[in-house]
Amino acid sequence: MKIYADVLVVTNCITELIYLQTTALLTHRRLPKGRLCAACLLGGALSLLFCADGSSFTGALIITICKAAGVLLTMVTAIRLSGAADFFRTLAVYLAVRAAYTGLIIIWWEFSDTRRIMVRNYSVYFDISLLKLAIALISAYLMLSLTEMTIRRFHGRSQGYRAVYKSGSYEVMLPAVADTGNRLCDGFTGLPVVVFCCDEMFAHYSLFDHEAGAKAGFRLTPCTTVDGTGLIAVTSKGSVTITDENGKSKQVRCCVGVKPSSDKHSRAIFDPVLLE
Numbered sequence: 001m002k003i004y005a006d007v008l009v010v011t012n013c014i015t016e017l018i019y020l021q022t023t024a025l026l027t028h029r030r031l032p033k034g035r036l037c038a039a040c041l042l043g044g045a046l047s048l049l050f051c052a053d054g055s056s057f058t059g060a061l062i063i064t065i066c067k068a069a070g071v072l073l074t075m076v077t078a079i080r081l082s083g084a085a086d087f088f089r090t091l092a093v094y095l096a097v098r099a100a101y102t103g104l105i106i107i108w109w110e111f112s113d114t115r116r117i118m119v120r121n122y123s124v125y126f127d128i129s130l131l132k133l134a135i136a137l138i139s140a141y142l143m144l145s146l147t148e149m150t151i152r153r154f155h156g157r158s159q160g161y162r163a164v165y166k167s168g169s170y171e172v173m174l175p176a177v178a179d180t181g182n183r184l185c186d187g188f189t190g191l192p193v194v195v196f197c198c199d200e201m202f203a204h205y206s207l208f209d210h211e212a213g214a215k216a217g218f219r220l221t222p223c224t225t226v227d228g229t230g231l232i233a234v235t236s237k238g239s240v241t242i243t244d245e246n247g248k249s250k251q252v253r254c255c256v257g258v259k260p261s262s263d264k265h266s267r268a269i270f271d272p273v274l275l276e
Helices: 005-026 033-051 057-078 084-112 130-154 199-204 210-215
Strands: 117-120 123-126 161-167 170-178 193-197 219-225 228-235 239-244 249-252 255-259 267-270
Touching: 005 033, 005 057, 005 084, 005 123, 005 130, 033 057, 033 123, 057 084, 084 117, 161 193, 161 267, 170 199, 193 228, 199 255, 210 219, 239 267
Parallel strands: 170 267, 193 255
Antiparallel strands: 117 123, 161 170, 161 239, 193 267, 219 228, 228 255, 239 249
């Protein structure tokens, strides 16, 4: 098999994209596009270890250390982490995802007797032309986008929800709306934001005063609404539990944004993907 460096790097960039997006899906995160792109390029560059000589113990050890450090660097490049506990939890999910996908590739390679795949030095080479790869990627993207749009359009469209925010002894319960248009995520943690439109919460945390809001653990985050762009106070403190009309509850992993209710009708707005 002839090894082409461009195919090696591009296919491993795509493989890394699959690893990271699956990890983000399982941990309910949204990955910033710039960081995701940088991480995928790093993952592709690491695939060049495929060509290194690992026949000796020293060579194999160096390759293993470089790969382990590269995998860790790739994860922290793509994903914003909020602390030690978040780091180890996300790392465990990320490594499990990599192990699962890599295991499937190795099983396919071993039992299918295919000559289109080669695994070496913790990297995978797919013997496929860049043109065929581009066509496959475009087709897969269109199919996945259509599937996601269909699922989210009809998911829980007739459901009624309520959301409970709790932080210490303070608790608020509001009617909740599942809205796929809420794509807001926290710039520090990368977590999706559940927006609480509630005058009571806004006044309780004195969010009309930016300094008082900062002391309460809130930070101003840019957001876009149908009325234009603006700022919303966001915190990672507290917990949010969403309950549907059938009584099924789920504590979602998210941050909380608080803003006044423009029509005096308090409600919470969340992305339905949080319930998946």
